[in-house]
Amino acid sequence: MNLLNDEFYMSLALDMAERAQGQTEINPVVGCVVVKDGRVVGMGAHLKRGTGHAEVHALNMAGAEAKGATAYVTLEPCSHYGKTPPCSDRLIAEGVKRVVVAAVDPNPQVAGSGIERLRSHGIEVVTGVLAKRSERLNETFNKYITTGMPFVTLKTASTLDGRLASRTGDSKWISNAAARERVHAMRHRHQAIMVGIGTALADDPELTTRTEVPGLNPIRIVIDSKLRIGNEARLLDTTLAPTVVVTTTAADRARIQELQSRNVQVLVCGEGEHVDLQLAMRRLGELEISSILLEGGGKLNGAMLEAGLVDRMTLFFAPKLIGGTLSTFVFDGFERMNQAVTLDEVEVETLDDNVCISGRALYH
Numbered sequence: 177m178n179l180l181n182d183e184f185y186m187s188l189a190l191d192m193a194e195r196a197q198g199q200t201e202i203n204p205v206v207g208c209v210v211v212k213d214g215r216v217v218g219m220g221a222h223l224k225r226g227t228g229h230a231e232v233h234a235l236n237m238a239g240a241e242a243k244g245a246t247a248y249v250t251l252e253p254c255s256h257y258g259k260t261p262p263c264s265d266r267l268i269a270e271g272v273k274r275v276v277v278a279a280v281d282p283n284p285q286v287a288g289s290g291i292e293r294l295r296s297h298g299i300e301v302v303t304g305v306l307a308k309r310s311e312r313l314n315e316t317f318n319k320y321i322t323t324g325m326p327f328v329t330l331k332t333a334s335t336l337d338g339r340l341a342s343r344t345g346d347s348k349w350i351s352n353a354a355a356r357e358r359v360h361a362m363r364h365r366h367q368a369i370m371v372g373i374g375t376a377l378a379d380d381p382e383l384t385t386r387t388e389v390p391g392l393n394p395i396r397i398v399i400d401s402k403l404r405i406g407n408e409a410r411l412l413d414t415t416l417a418p419t420v421v422v423t424t425t426a427a428d429r430a431r432i433q434e435l436q437s438r439n440v441q442v443l444v445c446g447e448g449e450h451v452d453l454q455l456a457m458r459r460l461g462e463l464e465i466s467s468i469l470l471e472g473g474g475k476l477n478g479a480m481l482e483a484g485l486v487d488r489m490t491l492f493f494a495p496k497l498i499g500g501t502l503s504t505f506v507f508d509g510f511e512r513m514n515q516a517v518t519l520d521e522v523e524v525e526t527l528d529d530n531v532c533i534s535g536r537a538l539y540h
């Protein structure tokens with residue numbers, strides 16, 4: 177930050193993109209800074225799906241100053257007609273001289289063709305400036321656009337011995353205030369939040385975002401194979417946020433209709449005992465849900481992990497031991513250590529006396 181170089185401006189563009197996390201639905205977060213003759217002349221971020229891309233806002237602000245300028249963009253400028261026209265064409269039309277890009281757009285409709293287009297019009301393009309930071313900001317987009325499957329962040333708040341409640345089910349509170357605040361900010365950044373029916377029945381959660389300043393409520397998803405959710409459940413109050421209940425063919429048809437009449441979306445994924453989680457993720461992807469915060473409980477956490485459907489884990493630990501059997505991950509377990517699910521790119525952070533360990537899930 178002390179040097180006047182490409183990273184100096186790119187980090188500003190990334191800061192803007194970062195602040196828009198959670199509000200662009202299936203679209204990536206992108207920031208753009210336009211610099212001419214040593215001055216910032218335009219800035220912009222993509223703020224909402226269906227509205228202007230980052231480049232458009234920044235170029236509108238720059239006006240005639242864009243001619244001969246350098247544009248810093250956190251994601252490769254698009255080359256396709258989506259809900260909006262291609263940004264690479266706009267950069268060309270404005271006479272921008274140099275474009276600095278952080279990450280390549282993994283969208284198969286773009287994937288390098290935006291950069292190619294700029295170059296073919298004689299624009300100098302530099303790529304890879306702070307690419308890792310951009311890729312990390314858009315890790316949910318990157319998975320969704322290439323697979324159609326939502327990116328799943330699994331979050332737990334447990335004791336040091338990995339318990340999410342006492343033997344009687346008491347869980348208020350395990351983690352400290354700082355950790356709980358962090359979780360609400362995570363809810364804001366994800367499009368949906370998912371729990372199992374066990375958690376829904378035990379805690380009757382609202383699963384809304386309660387932050388110091390207002391945040392966005394995620395779509396609530398309940399995995400409920402036999403439709404045991406009660407009519408009084410707070411999760412069925414769809415005035416708070418939309419609710420999707422995922423069930424199986426074992427569910428009572430009349431009950432499905434009853435839920436639908438209450439504005440709840442019901443997905444039937446799998447026959448018999450258990451929800452087919454793989455299918456459920458695919459169907460949720462089809463509903464244009466690109467990111468899910470998984471808040472358990474133990475059985476759903478274990479099942480999602482066993483199915484290889486968890487992409488990131490954010491595990492909060494409080495310095496307490498409570499014993500009992502209510503574990504954060506319930507599944508049969510692997511036979512050998514070399515089969516263990518591991519965390520990659522591990523980050524460790526302390527929040528007062530709580531510890532947060534996070535990383536990408538790696539399956540063997």
Ligand code: AOF
Pocket residue numbers: 203204205206207221222225226227228229230231251252253254257258259260261263281283286321
């Ligand atoms: C950019 N700048 O700010 C964003 C980009 O439906 P549309 O028109 O909004 O297009 C969405 C796609 O455009 C999205 O999947 C991604 O490939 C790219 N997003 N590109 O140059 C931006 N948000």
Ligand code: ZN
Pocket residue numbers: 229231253254255261262263264
């Ligand atoms: Zn664009």
